[in-house]
Amino acid sequence: MLTLPEYPWESLAPYRATAQAHPGGLADLSIGTPVDDTPALIQDALAAAANAHGYPTTQGTAELRQAVAAWFARRRGVPGLDPDAVIPTVGSKEFIAWLPLLLGLGPGDVVVRPTVAYPTYDIGALLVGATAVAADSLEELDADTRARVKLIWTNSPANPTGKVASAEQLRAVVAQGRQVGAVVAADECYAELGWDEWDDPSGVGPGTPCLLAEEVSGGDHTDLLSVYSLSKQSNLAGYRAAFAAGDRALVATLVNSRKHAGMIVPMPVQAAMTAALADDAHVREQKDRYRARRALLRDALEAAGLVVDHSEAGLYLWTRDGRAGGSAGDATGHDAGRAAPSEQDSWDLVGAFARLGILVGPGTFYGAAGNGYVRVALTASDEAVAQAAERLRTWR
Numbered sequence: 001m002l003t004l005p006e007y008p009w010e011s012l013a014p015y016r017a018t019a020q021a022h023p024g025g026l027a028d029l030s031i032g033t034p035v036d037d038t039p040a041l042i043q044d045a046l047a048a049a050a051n052a053h054g055y056p057t058t059q060g061t062a063e064l065r066q067a068v069a070a071w072f073a074r075r076r077g078v079p080g081l082d083p084d085a086v087i088p089t090v091g092s093k094e095f096i097a098w099l100p101l102l103l104g105l106g107p108g109d110v111v112v113r114p115t116v117a118y119p120t121y122d123i124g125a126l127l128v129g130a131t132a133v134a135a136d137s138l139e140e141l142d143a144d145t146r147a148r149v150k151l152i153w154t155n156s157p158a159n160p161t162g163k164v165a166s167a168e169q170l171r172a173v174v175a176q177g178r179q180v181g182a183v184v185a186a187d188e189c190y191a192e193l194g195w196d197e198w199d200d201p202s203g204v205g206p207g208t209p210c211l212l213a214e215e216v217s218g219g220d221h222t223d224l225l226s227v228y229s230l231s232k233q234s235n236l237a238g239y240r241a242a243f244a245a246g247d248r249a250l251v252a253t254l255v256n257s258r259k260h261a262g263m264i265v266p267m268p269v270q271a272a273m274t275a276a277l278a279d280d281a282h283v284r285e286q287k288d289r290y291r292a293r294r295a296l297l298r299d300a301l302e303a304a305g306l307v308v309d310h311s312e313a314g315l316y317l318w319t320r321d322g323r324a325g326g327s328a329g330d331a332t333g334h335d336a337g338r339a340a341p342s343e344q345d346s347w348d349l350v351g352a353f354a355r356l357g358i359l360v361g362p363g364t365f366y367g368a369a370g371n372g373y374v375r376v377a378l379t380a381s382d383e384a385v386a387q388a389a390e391r392l393r394t395w396r
Contacts, residue, residue: 096121171216
């Protein structure tokens, strides 16, 4: 029997209890689950398709795949994407977890993921007996390991750090993947949520760089996959609405495998996705909500003497205690002149937040390079965010 690590969020239970005991109640800034309403136009599309008496198509309706291709052209700088190179998925997490299996990976193969990363990349490797390796470049690996790399994950904008990879950086990963014959899969689920230099309040042009864009791929999508979710931009986490696109031949193979396994997005959800992808206005409105919450929380964290590193995109503020050492100059954000932050530093920080009635996620959930950090989510109600900001005034 395969035994996986305990689901990490279960270890937050005692800190949740502490936070809930606060006189003002819990302000939950830990998990990035949307709290705002699903837009009415999407709910209406779901309801209109509710008479779904037949089996849905695994590859998705022609209308959905055309909507995805149009969205890539309009929002991601990828014109001319073949609708046959698109596949809807039951949320992005299942696709990330099962991709190594669907690619035929197994013992001896290597899956590379970023040094600070969403844990599901590792779980996908564990499910097939492959080896997960944390590295931001194949140049960090020895020759033997590099030769066994079969799948490379990029994550930009990154969860939890909010870092954005430039087109040049992504292009280098593509080149390395092609050198070793590996599939390069880009988790781009926060692509519409760029801040600072990546912010586009008008919502007119493409924002953060896309793996499939010509400036990255050279116009060749062979062995490339872009993975995207509507959970964040459209508040569809409960719909499990996502998709992947890229290499047409690779997508065809994945579609065939998913047909055999019955991994199909329900027809009403496909209709809702089609409606969501055709409307940019609700995405801008939701981003405006997150922009306001982000500004309030960031100001409060920094006023409390905490430091926010990176966080130039996405739904999180990557936060550390400014007194515990560190600058944002290196990958981990700590000062080489001081002792490296430990796993306990993260949990101590989680405990300090909990005593203020605020629940956050420890950086250690995302690998050893997350030591010393906590992830503060923007996905809470305006009231909860305002409460958290007010409590942070008493931090010291």
